Amino acid sequence: VNTAxxxxxxxxxxxxxxxxxxxxxxxxxxxxxxxxxxxxxxxxTELLYDDDRALLQRMADAASLLPVHTLAxxxxxxxxxxxxxxxxxxxxxxxxxxxxxxLSIDFLAEIAAELDPRRAIDVLRSLPPDRTLDIAVAMAxxxxxxxxxxxxxxxxxxxxxxxxxxxxxxxLLRIAFVLEGEERLEELFELVGLERAQCMLxxxxxxxxxxxxxxxxxxxxxxQRKQLLQRSPG
Amino acid sequence: xxxIWPAAKTKPLASTARASRAADGSASPDPMSRAAxxxxxxxxxFDSEHAAQLTAQTEAALERQRRELALSIDKAFEYIPRPxxxxxxxxxxx
Numbered sequence: 001v002n003t004a005x006x007x008x009x010x011x012x013x014x015x016x017x018x019x020x021x022x023x024x025x026x027x028x029x030x031x032x033x034x035x036x037x038x039x040x041x042x043x044x045t046e047l048l049y050d051d052d053r054a055l056l057q058r059m060a061d062a063a064s065l066l067p068v069h070t071l072a073x074x075x076x077x078x079x080x081x082x083x084x085x086x087x088x089x090x091x092x093x094x095x096x097x098x099x100x101x102x103l104s105i106d107f108l109a110e111i112a113a114e115l116d117p118r119r120a121i122d123v124l125r126s127l128p129p130d131r132t133l134d135i136a137v138a139m140a141x142x143x144x145x146x147x148x149x150x151x152x153x154x155x156x157x158x159x160x161x162x163x164x165x166x167x168x169x170x171x172l173l174r175i176a177f178v179l180e181g182e183e184r185l186e187e188l189f190e191l192v193g194l195e196r197a198q199c200m201l202x203x204x205x206x207x208x209x210x211x212x213x214x215x216x217x218x219x220x221x222x223x224q225r226k227q228l229l230q231r232s233p234g
Numbered sequence: 235x236x237x238i239w240p241a242a243k244t245k246p247l248a249s250t251a252r253a254s255r256a257a258d259g260s261a262s263p264d265p266m267s268r269a270a271x272x273x274x275x276x277x278x279x280f281d282s283e284h285a286a287q288l289t290a291q292t293e294a295a296l297e298r299q300r301r302e303l304a305l306s307i308d309k310a311f312e313y314i315p316r317p318x319x320x321x322x323x324x325x326x327x328x
Contacts, residue, residue, distance in 0.1 A: 018294075019298065025291070026288075028284045029277075029284075033277075036278065040276060044292055047272060048295065058328055070313065082299065
């Protein structure tokens with residue numbers, strides 16, 4: 001496994017978490033082992049999510065005092081996606097789902113991009129599959145592949161399959177590169193299918209995703225890699 | 235003005251929580267839940283310059299997040315029906 005590529009993937013995730021313009025803001029991190037960057041990113045995630053936790057919990061508790069349409073208005077026009085993401089895991093899951101029906105798909109995609117899915121699993125599972133797919137498509141349109149990589153581990157098979165079918169090859173390569181919970185990568189590969197995977201890898205260089213393609217190959221199991229190499233011309 | 239967190243707009247965020255608690259006695263975030271003094275140690279492989287750079291970028295993200303929270307709470311009250319504002323304010327100050 002190419003350690004420099006792994007570090008670049010981690011730098012991408014850390015830059016997203018810190019709200020930096022791009023991974024070039026963290027160019028100096030790319031010589032650091034990915035495992036160290038991962039540990040740091042996990043610590044920063046805890047730091048950002050737990051800061052002002054008591055106040056956020058009071059906000060979440062107070063939400064039950066307001067009508068759902070007011071909560072949706074407050075969410076979209078006053079709080080904004082980053083705060084809503086932190087509140088999502090603190091709200092009663094049923095109330096969170098009710099509010100979500102009042103929010104636009106674009107705003108839900110913005111919330112999802114800020115969300116730590118581990119903290120909102122009940123809410124994620126309560127969303128209907130077609131709504132999950134709409135949110136995924138909007139996230140891809142916003143270029144939120146790093147955030148999407150966090151969700152793969154938390155999507156059931158049917159939702160993941162629908163996303164794979166709908167998203168573009170380029171989207172899937174970008175997501176696979178920053179995937180959290182790499183044990184899902186082999187399943188993702190099976191869902192993509194051999195023929196599409198081959199096209200995806202063959203076309204990667206032309207869209208500037210050569211490193212992402214190499215990284216994908218590195219993370220497949222031996223059988224899958226062999227299948228792909230057998231199909232490769234020359 | 236419904237300023238739940240009035241000091242946030244005028245003071246550096248590093249000191250906002252404690253200062254605003256002293257000023258209004260109630261609605262500010264609980265200092266125990268704040269994490270300014272718990273910034274994680276940067277990766278051991280960094281030299282001191284890059285370690286300081288990463289810590290500064292992390293602190294900036296934390297301060298931006300606090301600033302947004304402070305401003306958004308004030309803004310939220312603009313959308314809460316008047317008869318419910320007092321109840322919500324009390325719930326946040328609990």
